[in-house]
Amino acid sequence: MKVSSSVSNAGLLPGTPPKGCPLKLPPLSVVQSVSWERLEPLLENGFTIATSVAGRPGRTLVPPDVATCDACLAQLRDPADRRYRHPFITCTNCGPRYTIITGLPYDRPSTTMASFPLCVACAAEYDDPADRRFHAQPVACHDCGPTLALVEPGAEPLQRGAALARARELLAGGRIVAVKGIGGYHLACDATNPVAVQRLRERKQRGDKPFAVLLPDLDAAHAVVELDPAAAAVLASPARPIVLAPRSAAGSPVVEAVAPRSGQLGVMLPPSALHHLLFEPEPRPEPGSGPQCPLLTALVLTSGNLAGEPIATDDADALTRLAPNGQRAGDSPSRQRASSRTPFS
Ligand SMILES: [Zn+2]
Numbered sequence: 001m002k003v004s005s006s007v008s009n010a011g012l013l014p015g016t017p018p019k020g021c022p023l024k025l026p027p028l029s030v031v032q033s034v035s036w037e038r039l040e041p042l043l044e045n046g047f048t049i050a051t052s053v054a055g056r057p058g059r060t061l062v063p064p065d066v067a068t069c070d071a072c073l074a075q076l077r078d079p080a081d082r083r084y085r086h087p088f089i090t091c092t093n094c095g096p097r098y099t100i101i102t103g104l105p106y107d108r109p110s111t112t113m114a115s116f117p118l119c120v121a122c123a124a125e126y127d128d129p130a131d132r133r134f135h136a137q138p139v140a141c142h143d144c145g146p147t148l149a150l151v152e153p154g155a156e157p158l159q160r161g162a163a164l165a166r167a168r169e170l171l172a173g174g175r176i177v178a179v180k181g182i183g184g185y186h187l188a189c190d191a192t193n194p195v196a197v198q199r200l201r202e203r204k205q206r207g208d209k210p211f212a213v214l215l216p217d218l219d220a221a222h223a224v225v226e227l228d229p230a231a232a233a234v235l236a237s238p239a240r241p242i243v244l245a246p247r248s249a250a251g252s253p254v255v256e257a258v259a260p261r262s263g264q265l266g267v268m269l270p271p272s273a274l275h276h277l278l279f280e281p282e283p284r285p286e287p288g289s290g291p292q293c294p295l296l297t298a299l300v301l302t303s304g305n306l307a308g309e310p311i312a313t314d315d316a317d318a319l320t321r322l323a324p325n326g327q328r329a330g331d332s333p334s335r336q337r338a339s340s341r342t343p344f345s
């Protein structure tokens, strides 16, 4: 028997409980309304998430993509963690949602992760109500998830850490790399290298329109643009927007060609673990054991398409459109992407 109507709580910030609610909510949860009705008890124990029934009437919201959370970042950087440097690390508090959904309700079979069966360790986390990855649909690890690959014209494809190291090397060398992240391909190049930026501008047929710049963290952003606390908070928010801000008066390593004749610069922080790893080379086993790849400090990141065309999300399409064989010798872009099995677009 229904005993009351609903109370609207629209407009509450994520993670904020409605007034009077004693519960601590997950960081990404948004309470849009509260309603209650009296039901006959089922006399069952425990807590379960029932299997979704396809085709039922009702409205289900498509959740947005969310940048890597602090807990996942800590694991990404912890050599003792089994997801150390896993480019697709996610949990219930972060990761892709909107761009991997193929149908509703939002369950793993209705995502591009459907073709990646969970390993035993991931399945245990997925099924444990006390775990941060309980029912996290994109959950994966080095053993069961998609693998990173780098495809470079005329060379054998590289996998995993080798792919990432080579991508960083190419970027540091002034090359353009197509990165398949959340939502499709982006073209990236070193934002401190005027030749690389100009080459990307020509490749994109972009005229002198400004590019946005990806920076590793807030400290790096403060060094490049003037950010007040509100702008910094927006920049670091889980939606990872591009924030337009005045260029730093002290000057920055980001070259003028990124946004010609503009006193402002569009900046963003890494939207995924893969983007974090582009700035974080794998530590050498011992100090001085082999040459260290130069550090990348700022990358131009622009949609993987030519002017007026849609962004490339399909691997074969990206190879055709973003790495055309007809380019000048020595000017062929290499491509970094999660393998054709990637779920993240
Ligand atoms: Zn997370």
Ligand SMILES: [Zn+2]
Pocket: 118, 119, 120, 121, 122, 123, 140, 141, 142, 143, 144, 145
């Ligand atoms: Zn796994």
